[in-house]
Amino acid sequence: MLLKLTLVMMMACITSSHIEATLQVGFYRDKCPFAEAIIKDVVKKSFIINQGIAPGIVRLQFHDCFVRGCDGSILLDSTPINQAEKDGPPNGITIRGLEVIDIAKARLEAVCKGVVSCADILAFAARDSVVLTGGLYWDVAAGRRDGRISRASETVDIPSPSFNLNQIIQSFANKGLTQGDMVALLGAHTIGRSHCFSFTDRLYNYSTRMMQDPNLNPYYAELLKQRCPRVLPQILNETLVVFMNQSPYLIDQSYYENLFEHAGLFISDQALLDSQTTSQQAAIYAANGLAWEVDFVKAMINLSQIQVLTGNQGEIRANCRVINPY
Numbered sequence: 385m386l387l388k389l390t391l392v393m394m395m396a397c398i399t400s401s402h403i404e405a406t407l408q409v410g411f412y413r414d415k416c417p418f419a420e421a422i423i424k425d426v427v428k429k430s431f432i433i434n435q436g437i438a439p440g441i442v443r444l445q446f447h448d449c450f451v452r453g454c455d456g457s458i459l460l461d462s463t464p465i466n467q468a469e470k471d472g473p474p475n476g477i478t479i480r481g482l483e484v485i486d487i488a489k490a491r492l493e494a495v496c497k498g499v500v501s502c503a504d505i506l507a508f509a510a511r512d513s514v515v516l517t518g519g520l521y522w523d524v525a526a527g528r529r530d531g532r533i534s535r536a537s538e539t540v541d542i543p544s545p546s547f548n549l550n551q552i553i554q555s556f557a558n559k560g561l562t563q564g565d566m567v568a569l570l571g572a573h574t575i576g577r578s579h580c581f582s583f584t585d586r587l588y589n590y591s592t593r594m595m596q597d598p599n600l601n602p603y604y605a606e607l608l609k610q611r612c613p614r615v616l617p618q619i620l621n622e623t624l625v626v627f628m629n630q631s632p633y634l635i636d637q638s639y640y641e642n643l644f645e646h647a648g649l650f651i652s653d654q655a656l657l658d659s660q661t662t663s664q665q666a667a668i669y670a671a672n673g674l675a676w677e678v679d680f681v682k683a684m685i686n687l688s689q690i691q692v693l694t695g696n697q698g699e700i701r702a703n704c705r706v707i708n709p710y
């Protein structure tokens with residue numbers, strides 16, 4: 385406990401050293417003093433009803449930041465003339481937690497109209513979700529503004545679960561994140577769930593010569609096959625899910641331990657063992673959960689600052705699902 389407390393204090397220092405000049409810790413202190421407390425309260429109450437919203441929101445933050453930066457563009461709804469990010473292939477039925485952001489936004493608009501951006505709400509809510517699942521706390525630098533553009537076609541920037549190591553390194557590098565950030569961030573797969581269709585190619589359709597991915601632990605593969613049969617009616621295809629690991633609502637280093645048992649769920653997870661540097665980093669995290677959590681926090685801060693809109697850029701949406709009328 386004492387160790388964790390010390391780490392929390394260290395986090396505050398790490399946070400301030402990584403903040404870009406444009407974002408500030410305590411940004412809403414004068415403008416909307418209870419903003420962070422309101423968001424925390426909404427996330428906490430939603431988590432009590434459904435723990436799944438925590439991993440859902442952490443993933444929303446990742447998907448938001450990888451497309452047009454952390455500008456809340458994932459929260460916008462499609463319109464008759466525009467298919468939005470949230471309806472792009474990596475999102476669609478697999479994303480969750482959007483309604484939590486809506487509730488927080490409604491409560492904030494009631495007390496400080498037009499002040500707190502949807503992009504910032506998501507960044508705070510992602511931090512709160514990590515804390516609720518047992519992860520370390522960090523101060524979120526705020527001041528992001530909301531984008532006005534959201535295109536499903538741009539979700540190609542989000543890496544695919546069938547990517548190999550070079551491809552995932554490249555996709556994170558494209559967003560200004562290092563290989564080290566990437567290895568730490570993938571540990572987010574210690575929480576949450578996956579739909580069967582996101583990985584069943586590894587079980588039934590791996591290559592022209594092999595049905596099953598030889599890099600997948602055969603016992604784990606059998607378990608996955610029981611949960612995810614080969615042929616499914618459409619309705620089950622959309623609803624059948626498996627947990628990412630044995631403790632789906634607890635942030636811990638088990639993700640990295642699983643990799644060394646060849647029980648990473650996606651090809652892109654298992655790929656972390658395909659080079660000496662990434663594999664060594666994963667081994668350090670598997671042996672020392674706190675070392676991972678500290679690096680995870682630093683990487684989440686870097687993630688949450690990708691291509692942010694600040695100052696007079698963008699807008700503060702009144703409703704996170706629609707852009708403001710001119």
Ligand code: HEM
Nearest residue numbers: 439440443446478543544545569572576577578579582652
């Ligand atoms: C190579 C990079 C990544 C790939 C290919 C990837 C892919 C996926 C896929 C396919 C799912 C399951 C979706 C479903 O079928 O329901 C998933 C879930 C998840 N991902 Fe990732 N992901 C990556 C990186 C990240 C990062 C960087 C984070 C956060 C920092 C993250 C957080 C999560 C979380 C928390 C879930 C569980 C969501 C839930 O329970 O609703 N992922 N990811």
